[in-house]
Amino acid sequence: MNKESLGLDHGPDIDPNKKLSGDGFQGPTDQRKCTDILFLILIILAWIILTAIGSDSCVHGDPWTLIAQVDYGGRVCGYSSGVEDSENIYYLDSSLNGVCVNTCPPEDVLPPYSIDDLICKENVDTSRTFVGLVASGDCQFKYASTNRFGICIFTNSSMNDVLNVYAGDQTSALEEFAADIYTARGYVFGFGFVIAIVMGFLYTWFLHLPGVISTFVWSTIILIFLLKLALGAWLIVKGGEWEDEDPQMREDYEILGLKVLGGIVIAVAVIYACLIIFLRKRIQLAVGIIKEAGRSLMDMPAIIFFPLLQVFGLVLFMVPWVFFVIYTASMGDIEVKQMNGVNYKDYVYSAEVEERGWYLLFMWFWTTQFIIALGQIVLAAAVAKWYFTRDKKEVGTRTVFWAIKVSLFYHVGTAAFGSLVIAIIKMIRFILMQMQKQAQKQNNKLAQAVLCCCQCCMWCVEKCMKFVNRHAYIQTAIFSTSFCVSAKNGFFLLLRNIARASAVELVSEIIILIGKIFISLMATFLSYATMEAVISDDLNSLVAPTVMVFILAWVVAIMFMMVFHMAIDTVFQCFIADEEMFEGDQRFAQHDLAAILNEKFPKNQG
Template identity: 30%
Template sequence: MSDKDDLPDERRSIDEDQHDVNVEVDSFDGPIKNRQCRDVLFLILFVAFLGGMGYTSYLTFKSGPPECLKLGNIDKCKSCPFNICFPKDLNVSNILITFGISDQKMMNDLKTTWKEICYMILLTVGVVLVLCVLLRFFAGFIIWTIVIFVPLATCSVCIYAWITYNYYQQNPPDPNKDPGTFKKPKTWLTISITMTAITVIFLLIILVLRKRICLVVQLFKEAGKSLGSMPLLFLQPVWTFIIAIGCVAGLVYIFIAIDIAGDLDAADHSNADILKYLKWYHIFGSIWIFCYIVSCHEFVIASCVSMWYFCREKKSLSFPILKSIYRLIRFHLGSIALGSFLVALLKMVRLVLAIIERRLKNSAGPVAAFILKCCQCCLWCFEKLIKFINRNAYIEIAIHGFGFCKAARSAFMIIVNNALRLTAINSVGDFVLIIAKVGTVIAAGGVGYELIKNNKDINYIWLPIATICIISYLIAACFFSVYEMAIDTLFICFCEDCDMNDGISKPYFMSKDLMKYVQDSKIH
């Protein structure tokens, strides 16, 4: 009888689990290929929920769509609760009327400038691609410039605020006249103190994270390399956006029909009472579907980038996007359903609280209003935390093929053990990407303004410019979401690589630049 047989069952189970982990680490050669279907129960629940939504739609439309949703029934649009019409002739003017833009001058402005808007869309795509190339080859220069410029800018504003405060303190305005907000010493004292606090915070962050900013630079370079070797990955947000828009449009159409059917008399619609309650069922299902689509998008990117990172011969990597989609559909739809369910549940609770808060706005006391605001704030923070853990859990699933709960636990431990590194990435990295998005919008808006400013046929120049800026931001956000997810994935892969390998008996998977960062970190 062996010594292991003498161990208690719990201790033996722990040892066996640890042994399995050690075997996996010793034999790890990239994202595992022999996977199992995970979280099947939640996949079944998701499919059953979709079936329930289908039945809800059947109850709504079994007598035909409500009259005001039929194409061409403009006269009956007043019966729609949202006052939305679906005209028979779907031209530009009627589509604008459908969405509430009924001012003829505004419609003419959009019709007049549609070519310029299309040109600016193409320009936006070009600017985003150029920025991605710059972030790959000049990441160090760009990031360190921003890191140095931001504290200098806040210091300059801080000094200016204190000088202005001192000026108005020594030269107070005439008390018999209203000097305006920005000529009062108290105003500039508040600005001075605020900017001083912000400057101190920036300087402390840079002081603490100065060594880890080098990791951010290397991860940006690696993200550029990975996306450069998989350029079709930039199309991923396009497919996701098309699918999401199609689903949202259909779900909103069904929701309007349910809401109208629920408001009709029982003589006109026998299922009115049922549909009033099923409306909330449909709302939650719509939120879940949207979160599910976004989660699938994140998993595919994470899977592609993790395969690239753990491939020693990068040129031999073949069809990573197709392989990632296959793994998603074949093994991990249940895990995605569980992760998206948690986010959807929090969004639904926040929505219900927002509705309660709106209805009690005039009747609730200050204490109740304050409690509701606090609940909303806490739920918002908790939702952000769950989203953050989910993203990293999907990366762990892409690497190891875990179930959602085990992946979330593993991701959480990596986050805790690399808190300072993660802080540097989320603060500096996100700030760089925000500047890239804003820069794209400014470039598209500025060029668009120059193109149309002399056009005398335009009545409201702000309308096409606002349209260009909104579309440009959406395009930039879609492209840089790939970059952002790639950086997050590379960070988790880097941490896993450092934990599993030592660079001697177990060679690292990381590139030479990242390896140099690890060696420098050990020296310092």
């Protein structure tokens, strides 16, 4: 076990301009070494501690206190002295003043013949009439009700009819909404999930057609340039109109400010155009990289479904974690407070319970980011294996399973290391957010401004670290290096190719945005047309199932494009490594990328 496997080796001093060496490299193989074992051990220990803390909370906590209600006298039903056996609350009026009861009335008792036929507060004046007692809020008639989380909810009774007068329209609309979704559930799932995935592959195939990506990209770039010019011109013209007003309605500084702003926007448009001209060849490279990324997904279709495994892993963690949070939250001391004449309960936590809460939050950040990181390593390994395989027919579903195997066997520690960094940043941001809330309550403007700046800085740090992490994971997947070495190598690799990286990021963002819109809208349109032709007579409206299809298709589009984005980044790094490590026919680049390399390095020049 060496320093690098433990994650302690930062690697040799690296020259930012030093090219990669291709000696003996044939792409990702099974001959790998375990990376960042120390952080694998740390996250396992963290999970063990989480389980111990959560188990102890389950022993000492009582989640029913979280839903226990407070009666008119400030007593917690089922817990306070005098109402230990009365776990349910029966509300007496619309102000939510209630009485703790043992059981909810199973049937209406109307009309009442004695005070026992009413539910009343303690020590009421029974000499008054029943109607007077109810009108004053001291008592309420017994209506048939059922227990829902400790609250007596009226069922088939005259009181329920009265409530329906006010809630009938909303309830009816919700019922129709839910009924339509249930009736069309097959179409919702089929189009929102299956057809959306098909649309994703169709979009990927569509990108292979000659000129499609270039048309998308250049049309979008030109449109952005024209919009900036139009906005700048409009601001200047508007400023002139303000200047010519008679009588003058605006101050001179307002007119000047609008014209200056218009000039700035036009200047930005000109700089944008110059930048695009400078990056034009890099944009063509980005187009070729995106095409190759699309081919990798077409050759390994199983890779699209990998995010479902991540969702499954998230659910496996989230279920016990939610239980731990609930039981820990119930370990506080109940304190009854009053607001607008209504009693409610609050919790006062000891320092030890608060520390548990902070640890639970930190483990949520670390584990969720760990699942994301491990998924990125798997995707990068699969795509890198595809790129460095000359005969693409040898690549398929088995490659995805190979990537899962090597990632789980060798690089879980790297995922733990990278995710730990993001988790720490997220914790700092959460603490800053809590401090912002306190400053807002105290109306401390200076503190709010300082904390807002800190929050913005940490947001930028998080975005940068996620970018660095993603490319570090790709380095790990390709070269089997530890996190620190991978982050350093990945950073310098991008630094040597900053213009290319910028072009790839610009083009990929355009293609990914168009892809999300295409997948979701096509699935939604096809579902609407099909449901209108087949089951429209069985539905109250097509709106509800169509909206659900769009939501589900949008989620699928995000997952699909997340995989696509990782494939683009991986192909980009593989291409640069291929360019720096190999020459001539030794290179692995194919199609458009091979043409770009042949143009840059003609064969007669070696």
